[in-house]
Amino acid sequence: MTTILSPGGRADPRPAGIRETNAAAVLGAIRQAGPLSRAAIERRIALSTPTVSRQVTTLIDLGIVREVPELTRFGAVGRPRVPVDIDETVLAACGVHVGVSTTTIGLADLRGRLLAGETIPTPAGVPEDALDFLADRIRAFLRRRPERGAVGIGLVTGGHVDPERGVVDHERLGWHRVRARDLLERATGRPVHLDGHLPAMATAELLFGLRQAPRSVLYFYARQVVGVALVTGGRLHRGPGRAGDIAHLAAGTDVPCPCGRTGCLEASVSEQAVVRRAVDAGVIAQPDIRLLHAAAAAGDPGADRILAARARTIGRAVAVLRDIIDPDLVVLGGQAITDSLEHLDDLRHGFADHTALPGADPPAVTRFGPDVQAVAACTSVLAHLYDRPLTLLSGLRRKS
Structure with missing residues (x-):
């Protein structure tokens, strides 16, 4: 079945x-x-x-x-x-992932394979202006690919997302009760499917990333923000509030957090925190993660220590969450992992050193690599297509 x-x-x-x-x-x-x-x-x-x-x-x-x-x-x-x-040749899904500093626009075929993508700085200013700007970029992006019919636009972001009402609260973007779905639909003239970025990433893994769906999956994400999503019995868990927010999980570090405490996970491993640490240590001149990776690749021991320490801290956090939830599979995503594969052994050692449950398989890395944000945004459309194909495509034909 x-x-x-x-x-x-x-x-x-x-x-x-x-x-x-x-x-x-x-x-x-x-x-x-x-x-x-x-x-x-x-x-x-x-x-x-x-x-x-x-x-x-x-x-x-x-x-x-x-x-x-x-x-x-x-x-x-x-x-x-x-x-x-x-049929992977005609229809496609467009997706927009709005991150804290970077926004990614992608186009994927009906099997979730990314066909094209572009990355831009996340627009600042009031949300209405930001979404108008993104609508212009989306229209230009799709005009360059006229051979594909986009069945919809997936809009995914962090913060607190209400997919049913189409509303986003994202403190770090300055978005408060923003009716993001309606605004983007009016600006583009296309149906928009809104979701949180972590649920969308976990759904992408379920639909397109896993060869066999296990009974339970813990999806762990780390880049500018950290978070988790839990799938059991083929269904994604959604709490009434900010389910999956682990920014203030105790990471066992001495890094101060804006919340006033010390050792919170996001303050310890986020991209912003890591590059700031590297600048303070004189490893790089500017807070740019690409410079830090380049320094590590060139053999700078200070850069390598910073990235290895982040990997071990992530591994420890994954071990704690794994021991609490005890899923069949742990999947890791986000550029803190996929852009630092040379430190994956450090992460797995941190995991092995702190997990208390027997028989722990090492966490798996998402097969989408650095494209995970774009694929997840497209998947927020494709999940609707696979669940209600007649409704979605009949509606598009009536509008065309």
Whole structure:
């Protein structure tokens, strides 16, 4: 049986029609195991032959699925069965990840593979002006790729995000009760799907990153901010408030935090904190993480010590969280990890030294590497597409 993941891992309160449910089940089977013949789909999701055939035809008409006759197996008993697979050639999802200092715009195909991307400084100023600026950049970005039809725009960011109401509170951006989804929809004329960056990253791992979905996954992220997301039984946990905020988790360091305490995790390992430490130590002249990595690559022992210490601190924090939650799998993401793979052994040693549970497998690194923000933003659209393909694409056709 196939598992259908609702957008962002959250149950949609609207009642789904039987056609929509069946279409999502068929599409999910193809996403997970395609190319598949219609008969193979029928066996995987226990729908009747006519139902599967109708849904496949509809999905082909919508441009989500295509037949792949070159993979037809001849010589078997009965009529050859033409497989179908996700059509990666026509439709795409656009995603925008708004970070504290950097914003990433991406375009991904229906299997979550990044086709194009660009990175710009996060626009300052009032949120309305910032979103207008981003809308201009999105329109220009999509105009350069006319061969792809974008089914929507995914907007993801940190802070406190309410996907249902489309509202963002992000203290570090100066955004307070900003109706980000509505503002960006009006500015671009396209449907916008809003989500928090950590839930979107965890959903990307579930849909496209893991070859086999374990029962539970702890996703750990570190760059300018730190956070976690938890998936159990194929569903993303969402608390009523700031679930996943671990900025003030005790990291065991002597680094002062703006909150007034000492040793908070984000103050110890964030990109901003690390480059400030390197400048104070005279390792680099300017607070630029690229300079710190370059110094370490050139053999500067001070740069190497700073990055290794950060990796060990992250490993210790991951061990604490792993011991509390005890997931089947821990996945690491964010440039604090993916841009410092040469210090991955330090991180894993920090993890091994502090975990108390037996049988701990070392944490895995996201397969998306430094593209994780862009892929996650695109996934906030693709999760809706896979959950409600008929609703999403029928709505687009009515607008076009």
